[in-house]
Amino acid sequence: MKSFLRLRSSLISIYKNNEIILNMLAKFVISFICLLSVNSIVNFSGHGIQSIIVSVFIGLTSLILPMYVMLIVMMGLVILVASLSGLILSAVLSGIAAMIYILYIRLFKKEAVIIMLTILLLPTTGIYLVVLISPLFFGIGGIGAIFCGGILYHILKIMPTLINTAFNSGLKLDTIFAQIDVILTYILGRTIYDQRFLATMAILMVVFLVVYLIRIWTIDYALYIAVFCGAVTNILGFSVAQIMIDVDLNLPIMVGSTVICALVGFFVSFMSRVLDYNRAQVVQFEDDENYYFVKVIPKIELSPKRDNLYPYSAMETMDDDIIIEI
Structure with missing residues (x-):
């Protein structure tokens, strides 16, 4: 279990450190492949190298445009053809x-x-x-x-x-x-x-x-x-x-x-997410207008310094620098 959590923490740490770049890259890859697929059918920019260059150029706009706009652009290209x-x-x-x-x-x-x-x-x-x-x-x-x-x-x-x-x-x-x-x-x-x-x-x-x-x-x-x-x-x-x-x-x-x-x-x-269902608790309380019935499930986290597992509820007493919060 520790090895899986260690791998998970490492991967999430890498993602968080490069979140913007990875998200932009994912958008570009999806848009680029979609454009190539559409072009292979309707041929809006020719074939071969020309098709790749045009698809790359249009795909780069996905770095600043939302995905729904890219979808509209592709539909527009099909209509144009x-x-x-x-x-x-x-x-x-x-x-x-x-x-x-x-x-x-x-x-x-x-x-x-x-x-x-x-x-x-x-x-x-x-x-x-x-x-x-x-x-x-x-x-x-x-x-x-x-x-x-x-x-x-x-x-x-x-x-x-x-x-x-x-x-x-x-x-x-x-x-x-x-x-x-x-x-x-x-x-x-x-x-x-x-x-x-x-x-x-x-x-x-x-x-x-x-x-x-x-x-x-x-x-x-x-x-x-x-x-x-x-x-x-x-x-x-x-x-x-x-x-x-x-x-x-x-x-x-x-x-x-x-x-x-x-x-x-x-x-x-x-x-x-990784949750410790064995430590789940049900919390009940009320105010003047509502009655609250809440199930609290601690997250399982890994301390890289101590190499131990801790439920999320116990983290408040630990130093922030030894906990990878997800």
């Missing part, structure tokens, strides 16, 4: 982007990072990490981020076909409404009307909800139980979906990936 094939497609995509912003992003700006991670990881088993770990730090609004990310990913996936459809529609159809109908029908057919898409999104959102609800539950080891139950829900959900509607996935790989992601979730939970 779509406008080259016709104003109708760009208008439809602008409408979808505006709806996502008005109904979700402007209300849950911090959850924009979940949207970007969903876009990146949805085609891989890495998406399990998003739904198992993000509920440990984000609120219930993260469920909407999973769905928005899924919508945006599938729209990006069919963008080449959409551009071709918009071009052909412009040649063959006489009315604007007919062109809009063709584009919307294709988008809805690959998202909202797609049974596999809905099943995948439903499972991922349920996993997020399970982890979140257990995480906020006042039980011992809530974080670890939340990750475990989320992993079980993920395995059962995709197994049932595979049997019922033949979702495109490899069950052994899905199970193995979920187990690995759950282990990562346990590690993140351990890094987040």
Whole structure:
């Protein structure tokens, strides 16, 4: 136990000493990879070195801009490329982007990072990490981020076909409404009307909800139980979906990936906090207006000089220089 706590203290100390740099680096990496992925589909800046240079340049703006602004920038780039094939497609995509912003992003700006991670990881088993770990730090609004990310990913996936459809529609159809109908029908057919898409999104959102609800539950080891139950829900959900509607996935790989992601979730939970549940106490008191029922759980801390474990409640009598407070 001491060795794990010593490692934890060292890692957290490194993070705290370089918090600003590490956070900026993480934002840049996520933005850069997203830009490369988007460019590989819609080709807003060419290919090869040119694509990397443009992605790096735009990604550097994430160092000063919030993640939700970077998400809006990427949606704008996609709309700009779509406008080259016709104003109708760009208008439809602008409408979808505006709806996502008005109904979700402007209300849950911090959850924009979940949207970007969903876009990146949805085609891989890495998406399990998003739904198992993000509920440990984000609120219930993260469920909407999973769905928005899924919508945006599938729209990006069919963008080449959409551009071709918009071009052909412009040649063959006489009315604007007919062109809009063709584009919307294709988008809805690959998202909202797609049974596999809905099943995948439903499972991922349920996993997020399970982890979140257990995480906020006042039980011992809530974080670890939340990750475990989320992993079980993920395995059962995709197994049932595979049997019922033949979702495109490899069950052994899905199970193995979920187990690995759950282990990562346990590690993140351990890094987040370590509590001494054996020393938990219930405190009750009241005033003129309220009655308070509070459960106090001491943190377990490591003294680097004495190499001993101390509950957080005992730290007040110790010197600050020998305690690593987390």
